[in-house]
Amino acid sequence: MDELKIKSIHFTAEKFANEITSIDAYCKFYAELQKTVASKSVTLDDFKKCLLESLSSSGMETDLRNSVFHLMRSIHNSQDVCSYKDKEPLEYLKKAQMLWEKRIHKSLNSMSADINSLSLARFRLASDRDEILEKWKELSTYEIDLTQYRPVYAPKDFLQVLLWLRNPNFRSFNFKINDGTWEFTHLSLKVKSFAELKILYGEISRGEPLIGVHHEMPSQRAPYPSLEAERIALGEKVIAFNHAPAAQEYLKKGAPLCIRARIWTQLLGSTVTPEREEYFNRLKQRVLQYDLVVDKLIIKDVQLTASNDPSYFVFEDLLYQIMLCFYRDTDVLSIFHHICATPIRGVLRGKAPTTKNSVYYPPNGIIPFHGFTMYACPLCYLYKEPVAVYCTFKAFYMRYWFRMHEVSSSEQGILALCLLFARLLQRYEPVLWMHFKTNHIQPVRVVFKWLMRGFSGYLAVEQLLLLWDVILAYDSLEVISILAVAILSFRKDSLFQVNNQQDVEGVLADLSTIRVMPLIQMSLIRETIP
Amino acid sequence: MASNGSETRKQFSLGENSLNVRGTSTSMKSRVSYCTDLEKLVLTVNFDKRGWVRVNPDDDWNIYWASVQTCRNLFSVDSGYRLHDNQCINHFPNHYELTRKDLMVKNIKRYRKDLEREGHPTAIRSKQGRYTHLDIIPITYILPADYNMFVEEFRKNPHSTWIIKPSGKSQGAGIFLINKLSKLKRWSKESKPPFHPQNGKESHVISRYIENPLLIGGKKFDLRMYVLVTIYRPLKAYLYKHGFCRFCAVRYDNNNHQDLENVFVHLTNNAIQKNGEDYNNVHSGKLNMESLKLYLETTYGKSRTDFLFFNIKWLIIHSLKAVSSVIANDRHCFECYGYDIIIDEELKPWLIEVNASPSLTFTTAHDRILKSKLIDDILSIVVPPDGIPDARWSKRPSVDAMGNFHLIVDEEYDDRGSNKKIREKYQGSRWR
Ligand SMILES: Nc1ncnc2c1ncn2[C@@H]1O[C@H](COP(=O)(O)OP(=O)(O)OP(=O)(O)O)[C@@H](O)[C@H]1O
Ligand SMILES: Nc1ncnc2c1ncn2[C@@H]1O[C@H](COP(=O)(O)OP(=O)(O)OP(=O)(O)O)[C@@H](O)[C@H]1O
Ligand SMILES: [Mg+2]
Numbered sequence: 031m032d033e034l035k036i037k038s039i040h041f042t043a044e045k046f047a048n049e050i051t052s053i054d055a056y057c058k059f060y061a062e063l064q065k066t067v068a069s070k071s072v073t074l075d076d077f078k079k080c081l082l083e084s085l086s087s088s089g090m091e092t093d094l095r096n097s098v099f100h101l102m103r104s105i106h107n108s109q110d111v112c113s114y115k116d117k118e119p120l121e122y123l124k125k126a127q128m129l130w131e132k133r134i135h136k137s138l139n140s141m142s143a144d145i146n147s148l149s150l151a152r153f154r155l156a157s158d159r160d161e162i163l164e165k166w167k168e169l170s171t172y173e174i175d176l177t178q179y180r181p182v183y184a185p186k187d188f189l190q191v192l193l194w195l196r197n198p199n200f201r202s203f204n205f206k207i208n209d210g211t212w213e214f215t216h217l218s219l220k221v222k223s224f225a226e227l228k229i230l231y232g233e234i235s236r237g238e239p240l241i242g243v244h245h246e247m248p249s250q251r252a253p254y255p256s257l258e259a260e261r262i263a264l265g266e267k268v269i270a271f272n273h274a275p276a277a278q279e280y281l282k283k284g285a286p287l288c289i290r291a292r293i294w295t296q297l298l299g300s301t302v303t304p305e306r307e308e309y310f311n312r313l314k315q316r317v318l319q320y321d322l323v324v325d326k327l328i329i330k331d332v333q334l335t336a337s338n339d340p341s342y343f344v345f346e347d348l349l350y351q352i353m354l355c356f357y358r359d360t361d362v363l364s365i366f367h368h369i370c371a372t373p374i375r376g377v378l379r380g381k382a383p384t385t386k387n388s389v390y391y392p393p394n395g396i397i398p399f400h401g402f403t404m405y406a407c408p409l410c411y412l413y414k415e416p417v418a419v420y421c422t423f424k425a426f427y428m429r430y431w432f433r434m435h436e437v438s439s440s441e442q443g444i445l446a447l448c449l450l451f452a453r454l455l456q457r458y459e460p461v462l463w464m465h466f467k468t469n470h471i472q473p474v475r476v477v478f479k480w481l482m483r484g485f486s487g488y489l490a491v492e493q494l495l496l497l498w499d500v501i502l503a504y505d506s507l508e509v510i511s512i513l514a515v516a517i518l519s520f521r522k523d524s525l526f527q528v529n530n531q532q533d534v535e536g537v538l539a540d541l542s543t544i545r546v547m548p549l550i551q552m553s554l555i556r557e558t559i560p
Numbered sequence: 561m562a563s564n565g566s567e568t569r570k571q572f573s574l575g576e577n578s579l580n581v582r583g584t585s586t587s588m589k590s591r592v593s594y595c596t597d598l599e600k601l602v603l604t605v606n607f608d609k610r611g612w613v614r615v616n617p618d619d620d621w622n623i624y625w626a627s628v629q630t631c632r633n634l635f636s637v638d639s640g641y642r643l644h645d646n647q648c649i650n651h652f653p654n655h656y657e658l659t660r661k662d663l664m665v666k667n668i669k670r671y672r673k674d675l676e677r678e679g680h681p682t683a684i685r686s687k688q689g690r691y692t693h694l695d696i697i698p699i700t701y702i703l704p705a706d707y708n709m710f711v712e713e714f715r716k717n718p719h720s721t722w723i724i725k726p727s728g729k730s731q732g733a734g735i736f737l738i739n740k741l742s743k744l745k746r747w748s749k750e751s752k753p754p755f756h757p758q759n760g761k762e763s764h765v766i767s768r769y770i771e772n773p774l775l776i777g778g779k780k781f782d783l784r785m786y787v788l789v790t791i792y793r794p795l796k797a798y799l800y801k802h803g804f805c806r807f808c809a810v811r812y813d814n815n816n817h818q819d820l821e822n823v824f825v826h827l828t829n830n831a832i833q834k835n836g837e838d839y840n841n842v843h844s845g846k847l848n849m850e851s852l853k854l855y856l857e858t859t860y861g862k863s864r865t866d867f868l869f870f871n872i873k874w875l876i877i878h879s880l881k882a883v884s885s886v887i888a889n890d891r892h893c894f895e896c897y898g899y900d901i902i903i904d905e906e907l908k909p910w911l912i913e914v915n916a917s918p919s920l921t922f923t924t925a926h927d928r929i930l931k932s933k934l935i936d937d938i939l940s941i942v943v944p945p946d947g948i949p950d951a952r953w954s955k956r957p958s959v960d961a962m963g964n965f966h967l968i969v970d971e972e973y974d975d976r977g978s979n980k981k982i983r984e985k986y987q988g989s990r991w992r
């Protein structure tokens with residue numbers, strides 16, 4: 031048995047050693063390593079010992095450990111997939127995803143056809159290029175006519191697709207009551223039980239003191255006047271230590287404002303390096319070079335969301351830069367290794383339609399939808415430099431948000447989050463659930479956009495960042511569903527007063543006063559119903 | 561007919577007051593009468609909520625929310641109007657000592673000199689000769705009086721930019737920027753036609769332009785903060801928790817100072833910005849104070865942010881102390897000021913001006929909620945617990961009554977430090 035274990039560790043290590051050669055930082059690391067070996071501090075007599083010593087004193091060991099951590103996380107990302115031949119084991123979901131893609135591609139194509147038969151991509155005209163270059167930092171003044179452009183789809187269109195999903199192997203005993211479209215409970219996907227959630231979110235469910243629960247929380251340790259002061263002192267230490275797993279552990283009890291940005295960077299491995307700055311710059315060059323239809327869609331999306339938002343409007347110009355570059359970033363394509371969605375390929379004009387002559391469209395493979403910008407908005411509060419916002423946004427998206435707009439059976443996918451929401455609500459707020467059911471109200475119609483956007487744009491910024499702390503700390507999106515249920519339960523009294531969909535939406539329209547951590551903690555502290 | 565009705569009410573309420581019968585606040589509320597010459601929803605909503613009745617200026621009112629002009633007429637010797645004990649009004653008679661740009665500067669300069677003469681520790685100066693704690697306004701001269709001093713200062717920094725503002729106007733009227741003496745000379749020639757003698761009297765201030773304001777998203781902004789003073793001697797002032805930032809709609813480019821003419825880059829007044837092409841009606845360029853604090857604490861750290869807000873608090877206290885000896889300390893008066901503050905790149909706050917009638921018009925839903933809560937909180941502080949304005953009241957509201965205001969200076973409390981007994985009693989009323 032032990033032998034097997036050792037073998038498996040050995041196997042994993044070998045696999046990592048292989049994989050690690052393909053990451054960005056590898057070349058630099060290798061060069062550094064060669065330098066170290068050649069340096070005076072490493073002698074031949076005691077080669078192994080002094081090499082390891084100088085690796086650790088130069089900080090290279092930490093870098094290596096962090097690289098392994100990030101690599102492991104990204105492999106874990108696709109783990110549920112690796113064990114199957116297919117990226118999506120459930121045939122009916124795979125089919126639904128394919129149909130959905132077809133639909134949005136068609137809609138994108140027909141829109142560009144409508145607008146004077148514009149091609150999806152072309153070289154940018156010199157005059158246009160000069161204008162964008164000149165206005166790069168104030169793209170809000172870049173004026174183009176966008177009246178004919180409309181978002182390819184909005185959360186509610188996607189919800190419609192999800193609501194129509196049918197599991198062909200499932201037949202309800204009572205056809206009449208279970209008309210299928212009501213909530214997701216008829217889908218037999220695996221989601222965590224409440225008991226499992228309590229274990230996952232251990233620090234929260236044990237009622238440990240957390241940042242964001244209430245303001246003047248005292249510290250339980252000696253020299254600190256408040257919990258916040260204690261967490262700041264500890265946070266500085268964690269940051270100095272520069273260890274990604276430590277950052278993740280730290281974040282479980284929440285980060286004070288002045289610590290958060292650096293902890294997130296560390297945890298996501300999204301530090302700004304000269305290479306990344308250079309990369310960001312190259313993306314900008316590509317924006318200048320090519321004129322894509324999605325550019326207009328994304329500009330329109332910023333206009334429809336951030337530009338009018340009372341908390342985010344100041345970052346409008348920054349967001350144009352971030353989003354335009356993001357849509358040129360081919361690194362993002364790697365998410366398609368572990369989801370069953372496939373990006374569209376466009377055939378180059380005048381070439382034969384072979385794979386060789388085709389490119390992904392848009393270059394990052396993602397069709398923008400209404401509100402996509404909201405994934406980036408909150409990060410503008412964390413970093414001053416566009417490239418820093420960019421790196422963390424990209425890392426965040428590639429770890430979590432890409433799952434919010436595909437049909438899949440993943441436990442982290444949007445479908446599972448909807449189902450988790452429905453199950454928790456039914457289980458822990460049965461009376462409210464019945465109230466909805468008897469009045470033919472579908473709470474998911476209100477909640478869906480919260481889930482899909484990770485609450486961005488709905489909660490006050492500070493509260494939203496606390497929620498995203500929890501996502502990062504526990505490396506899981508399930509907290510979003512927990513919060514959605516908690517909000518409904520918190521507004522229960524008002525919800526009982528109303529008996530139609532529209533009024534329910536009214537009760538839940540304004541979340542600006544919601545305080546996230548007390549609600550999440552209250553829900554998780556509760557006893558399990560057997 | 562209507563005036564008849566208010567006549568009887570007046571007699572009735574006078575009768576009650578002269579007997580000094582204080583029933584429960586609910587029964588008295590309905591007898592409070594108010595008067596206003598500003599048709600502002602956020603005001604009337606709050607008056608109505610309290611069940612106050614609106615009367616004409618000639619009737620007997622308990623509280624008058626007046627424009628500066630009306631207030632001046634009321635207090636003028638000619639009017640011969642005398643306020644009785646159950647009346648209060650929202651301005652001090654000579655508030656302009658603080659709210660006229662030239663007088664504010666004069667008073668602050670005098671205050672600093674006085675403290676320095678006393679050898680007061682707050683008046684210490686740095687090696688460069690600047691005040692360490694009292695450097696709260698940009699260098700400012702009054703025109704035409706201090707013209708020569710200005711020229712001398714300008715010659716020291718010939719590349720500096722200055723801003724010229726009429727002393728008594730508002731909403732950005734008549735404001736412009738200069739970076740050459742010739743422009744100032746041309747302007748002074750043009751602006752004083754000899755046949756318009758009263759024009760010559762209009763004074764201006766010229767201030768060092770803050771060239772390195774803190775930018776967020778590349779844009780300049782200033783802070784609007786609300787400060788309520790209920791009494792000047794001993795000084796008692798409250799700062800409102802919720803203020804907001806007013807953003808310019810056009811980017812402020814640090815490297816390109818050619819465009820001094822473009823008001824949409826330099827002047828943050830809503831009155832100016834709303835005429836701009838890039839103005840947005842939905843948010844109207846206003847970001848709330850919580851968001852600003854969030855951004856600063858996240859990107860600059862907690863200690864620097866706390867220090868900034870500590871300095872803002874002291875800037876306000878100093879500006880009030882600078883005028884507390886010259887303002888007529890009328891116990892019928894209270895005043896809520898709109899402070900305009902600019903934060904520079906070093907996170908140092910600068911006082912730009914103080915407004916006697918900060919705008920009560922709202923441009924967004926958030927703005928409406930903020931401003932009506934502001935009025936609500938002001939009323940709950942200035943009106944005694946029994947609900948009837950009273951100049952003889954101690955002006956010591958309970959902490960609950962303060963709402964989103966918090967006391968930033970309370971000289972009465974400070975003075976009582978020596979008298980422990982009274983202090984304890986007073987604390988009792990503060991913390992009850
Ligand atoms: N010294 C300065 N440095 C930089 N900007 C300044 C300076 N003085 C004024 N400003 C800008 O000009 C604007 C208008 O100035 P100020 O507030 O003094 O005039 P106002 O006409 O009385 O405005 P309000 O409408 O608020 O009464 C300020 O809001 C600020 O943005
Ligand atoms: N109709 C008006 N005519 C002349 N002056 C006015 C008028 N309305 C308000 N004011 C003056 O203009 C100033 C308004 O100042 P304030 O800086 O609050 O305006 P604002 O920036 O336009 O408003 P806000 O930012 O609150 O929407 C005050 O000094 C007030 O006395
Ligand atoms: Mg003014």
Ligand SMILES: [Mg+2]
Binds near residue numbers: 829
């Ligand atoms: Mg002003």
